[in-house]
Amino acid sequence: MGNQQKSIAIIGAGVTGLAAAHRLRALGHQASIFESSNRIGGVIETVRQDGYLAECGPNTLLETSPRIGELIRELGLEDRKRYANPEMKNRYIVKGAKPVAMPLSPGQFLTTKLFSLSTKLGLLKEPFIPRCPADKEESLAEFVFRRLGREFLDYAINPFVAGVYAGDPERLSVQHAFPKLYALEQKYGSMIKGQILGARERKKRGTVSKDKAKMVSFDHGLQVLIDGLGQSVESSLCLSSSVHGVERSGNHQWKILGPDGSKSFDAVLPALPTYKMTDLTFKDVSTIDLSQLREIIYPPVASIVMGFKRDQIAHPLDGFGMLVPEVEKRNALGTIFTSSLFAGRAPEGHVTLTSYIGGMRAPHNALLPEEEIDRLVLEDLEVLLGLKGKPAFVNRRVYRHAIPQYVVGYGKHKDLFDRLEKDHSGLFFAGHYRNGISLSDSLLAGMDVAERIDQFLNKS
Numbered sequence: 499m500g501n502q503q504k505s506i507a508i509i510g511a512g513v514t515g516l517a518a519a520h521r522l523r524a525l526g527h528q529a530s531i532f533e534s535s536n537r538i539g540g541v542i543e544t545v546r547q548d549g550y551l552a553e554c555g556p557n558t559l560l561e562t563s564p565r566i567g568e569l570i571r572e573l574g575l576e577d578r579k580r581y582a583n584p585e586m587k588n589r590y591i592v593k594g595a596k597p598v599a600m601p602l603s604p605g606q607f608l609t610t611k612l613f614s615l616s617t618k619l620g621l622l623k624e625p626f627i628p629r630c631p632a633d634k635e636e637s638l639a640e641f642v643f644r645r646l647g648r649e650f651l652d653y654a655i656n657p658f659v660a661g662v663y664a665g666d667p668e669r670l671s672v673q674h675a676f677p678k679l680y681a682l683e684q685k686y687g688s689m690i691k692g693q694i695l696g697a698r699e700r701k702k703r704g705t706v707s708k709d710k711a712k713m714v715s716f717d718h719g720l721q722v723l724i725d726g727l728g729q730s731v732e733s734s735l736c737l738s739s740s741v742h743g744v745e746r747s748g749n750h751q752w753k754i755l756g757p758d759g760s761k762s763f764d765a766v767l768p769a770l771p772t773y774k775m776t777d778l779t780f781k782d783v784s785t786i787d788l789s790q791l792r793e794i795i796y797p798p799v800a801s802i803v804m805g806f807k808r809d810q811i812a813h814p815l816d817g818f819g820m821l822v823p824e825v826e827k828r829n830a831l832g833t834i835f836t837s838s839l840f841a842g843r844a845p846e847g848h849v850t851l852t853s854y855i856g857g858m859r860a861p862h863n864a865l866l867p868e869e870e871i872d873r874l875v876l877e878d879l880e881v882l883l884g885l886k887g888k889p890a891f892v893n894r895r896v897y898r899h900a901i902p903q904y905v906v907g908y909g910k911h912k913d914l915f916d917r918l919e920k921d922h923s924g925l926f927f928a929g930h931y932r933n934g935i936s937l938s939d940s941l942l943a944g945m946d947v948a949e950r951i952d953q954f955l956n957k958s
């Protein structure tokens with residue numbers, strides 16, 4: 499039997515499922531994608547209204563691998579791709595109720611007001627601090643405190659983690675949430691030495707670290723990528739098709755319970771969040787028990803895009819945005835200066851700011867009534883950016899379950915996916931719950947799992 503006749507079911511049309519289907523198509527397979535909602539893209543959605551453009555969820559895609567650029571080219575979206583304005587390099591951290599620019603050079607590091615002299619001098623000791631024993635799993639906070647000290651944890655790592663994971667460094671596992679950082683210590687014995695030596699190895703591999711990767715969006719936002727992927731796999735899409743279970747059928751095949759249970763598939767890929775995956779029933783496969791995945795925490799996050807006249811804000815907005823350390827006791831986790839990064843986000847003479855609220859730090863904030871969320875965000879913008887007056891535009895989106903937290907002990911979930919794939923031929927797992935939480939991680943995971951599915955189908 500040739501490859502073309504083999505069948506694949508993908509559950510979920512977020513970027514992971516879409517990227518997997520697109521890559522499978524390039525490899526000569528046509529997958530069926532079952533998506534419960536009536537639109538594709540999962541947590542990604544761009545809204546355009548009154549001359550403003552608002553990203554409901556993610557704002558930027560990091561080009562961490564040349565494969566991301568290749569994918570964009572394959573989709574014919576190269577001329578619609580936009581890099582973030584390279585002049586907007588500043589990243590502000592709030593300290594003493596003021597945004598302070600993160601140092602971008604060793605010279606700036608020596609003079610920055612973000613860190614005290616003892617923290618700066620402490621960095622010189624970092625290469626001599628011993629590794630964490632291999633049998634101990636540390637939280638990110640333990641790791642950073644041990645190597646760089648309290649102030650670095652409070653004013654660099656805590657706000658950074660709020661910006662990436664909406665997470666808490668005391669809970670996140672350095673090994674699972676920041677595997678590259680963990681590997682630097684294990685391999686080189688030091689983050690600083692590892693940064694320098696690791697850069698040479700990345701250059702050889704052609705990959706780029708997340709802090710150096712270029713930030714990408716599109717002329718009309720990330721929706722362009724979703725629409726491009728959607729067009730590529732259009733004939734495979736089954737929208738409003740909620741899957742509630744998977745059944746083992748004869749001849750090593752799988753049936754999808756829910757939309758149309760009659761067809762059998764050679765391979766199945768659940769590319770949906772784990773809090774939905776645990777609702778799936780696995781019929782005739784008593785050895786598949788996903789109940790432990792209920793422990794995975796997806797804290798709620800609200801994303802609020804506000805549009806203002808430029809002259810309502812005193813701050814120059816000359817950078818990516820500002821992140822707020824927990825010790826500063828403010829309301830939002832941080833704010834992206836969206837219209838400074840990408841053109842076309844606001845009408846002439848106006849700006850947009852995207853603030854995030856909730857996360858592990860204050861989950862209840864994300865679930866407050868709309869007007870209360872607005873009040874909390876505006877209060878921060880007034881104090882920190884010198885905002886005067888009300889927004890001309892507001893777009894709010896509450897993600898009741900936003901981003902999975904790779905906490906200490908997360909390895910047992912990764913082990914479960916490894917075990918299930920090994921024990922059940924034709925069953926594959928990929929996505930934000932396994933391969934990293936970012937958009938680029940999800941795209942790469944989708945493309946990688948497609949390659950693995952292709953190899954499996956070629957062998958079977």
Ligand SMILES: Cc1cc2nc3c(=O)[nH]c(=O)nc-3n(C[C@H](O)[C@H](O)[C@H](O)COP(=O)(O)OP(=O)(O)OC[C@H]3O[C@@H](n4cnc5c(N)ncnc54)[C@H](O)[C@@H]3O)c2cc1C
Binds near residue numbers: 559742
């Ligand atoms: C608020 C927020 C901001 C973010 N910001 C960034 C950022 O700026 N940069 C970045 O790199 N990453 C960011 N991320 C992370 C990034 O967006 C995700 O990692 C990525 O989009 C996950 O894609 P996915 O396909 O794995 O999952 P999802 O997008 O969750 O897609 C899963 C799909 O499965 C469907 N589904 C669920 N249950 C079923 C069922 N039973 N049957 C059929 N279909 C089902 C869902 O409807 C959904 O479409 C952000 C995430 C959030 C929530």
